[in-house]
Amino acid sequence: MPHSDELLWGALGDISRLAALLTMAELGVADHLADGPLGTAELARRCAADAGALRRVLRELAAMDLVRPAGTDAYDLAPRGTALRSDVPDSVRSSIRMLGEESFWYAMGLLPATVREGSSAFVKRYGHLYDRLGADPALSRMFDDYMKRRSLPFTEGLAKAYVFPPEATLVDVAGGKGHILASILHTNPQMRGVLLDLGHVTAHAERTFAEEGLADRTEVVAGDFFTGVPAGADVYLLASVLHNWDDDDAVTILGNIRRAMSPDGRVLVLEVVLPDDAAPHLGKDIDLRMLAIFNGGAERTREEYAALLGRAGLALSEVVDLGSGASLIEALPA
CATH class of the missing domain: 1.10.10.10 (Winged helix-like DNA-binding domain superfamily/Winged helix DNA-binding domain)
Incomplete structure (x- = not known):
């Protein structure tokens, strides 16, 4: 030591x-x-x-x-x-550039002010991250590349570790450019996919599915998960979504999914789950970035996710370790 x-x-x-x-x-x-x-x-x-x-x-x-x-x-x-x-293939250049981008660097440097005031210095200066990305195409492209590369090990772990119901329809909520959904559909050729995201993102997802030969098995829907999500699907995926929002907003998102899902549907939450001990963990590092950049965004423990799900009428059924620090939380109707 x-x-x-x-x-x-x-x-x-x-x-x-x-x-x-x-x-x-x-x-x-x-x-x-x-x-x-x-x-x-x-x-x-x-x-x-x-x-x-x-x-x-x-x-x-x-x-x-x-x-x-x-x-x-x-x-x-x-x-x-x-x-x-x-x-x-394993380039980290875009990840380093994104985390060192001017506003992110500012956010981490002003973490003491964020902790004193209980609200993000980043948000005070730049507004919500996703509004900033929507207004800056170059930054949005860099962020998308960062998220794509960051999700690769999680996506590979998801395809290997989780058995999807055959011939299911999966809704990827806030699915971005669609790389995670594309990977799942390639691994599960009987499934269909629906991607929901904001209007300025959907064209990118349509291109991804066309390039991946999945246009006939996918639908891209422009919308806001705070308003509602496509109804009647078998599986709903939230990949790196809930950690951007405070508890009340997270429950709103989950509640909209609970109301839309089929009676025997399931919700999959792909996030970093914090351990309860004091050992070093990737999630603890990411949690400080969430604290710095979002008002209320946070990584959570298994018990905290179970509580959020319960408030939305869902019950945590299992947590699957995907490796690389990520976990898949499965939830069913309570």
């Missing part, structure tokens, strides 16, 4: 390392080094950056084993740094 001072000073150093990582992602350093080493001056030219400033960041990145010195004042991409290339 490290000495407490090492933990504290290490956390302070993480701020600088995160800033260096963000700079590498934002400037596309890994993409520029993909074909081999470059001198710092040439790399700076390709990145449209100041050579002197970039040299100092590269020194930190080399200490993180993301790049490696390659002769005098030149650097090559280290194997660990490959994950920051845009063209690799």
Whole structure:
């Protein structure tokens, strides 16, 4: 166990390392080094950056084993740094750029003010995240790519760990571009899918289903889950939705689904479920981001999800560990 001072000073150093990582992602350093080493001056030219400033960041990145010195004042991409290339399947570049985007960085820096006041400094300055995304197409594209890559391990775990009822109709509530629904439908060729999301998102989902050869098995509906959801389906999926909202709003969403679902239907909630102990957990890190960015958004424990479901007329039946920190909560009509 490290000495407490090492933990504290290490956390302070993480701020600088995160800033260096963000700079590498934002400037596309890994993409520029993909074909081999470059001198710092040439790399700076390709990145449209100041050579002197970039040299100092590269020194930190080399200490993180993301790049490696390659002769005098030149650097090559280290194997660990490959994950920051845009063209690799497991790329984390968009995730780093999204979490380091100006408003997100602001939100985490103002976390003390959020905690003092009990309301998000992010919301006070920028408004609700999804309104901001709707007004900024470039930011929305970056966020969508982040969410797609973030959901990949969860989606793979969902397809392997959960048995869907055959020939069921599944409604993906706030399903975004439709990548999770597409994955489920590919794994379950007898199922049909309906995706519900806001109007500015639905065209993206239609393109996804067309590209995936699923247009004849899907329907895309523009709507607001606070108003209602498509009725009569067998399965309703909420993937990374409820953690954006406070308890009352979450119960409203769940209540609308409860009223719309078939008598023998089920609700699937894909979220990070917090443990009850004090051990480190991915959900505890994400929970602070939710605190910083949303008014009332939170990660929750199993018991807290059970309470929300109960308020909406649903009963938690099981929790399936999907790996990568995520869980699938199944709920049935109470």
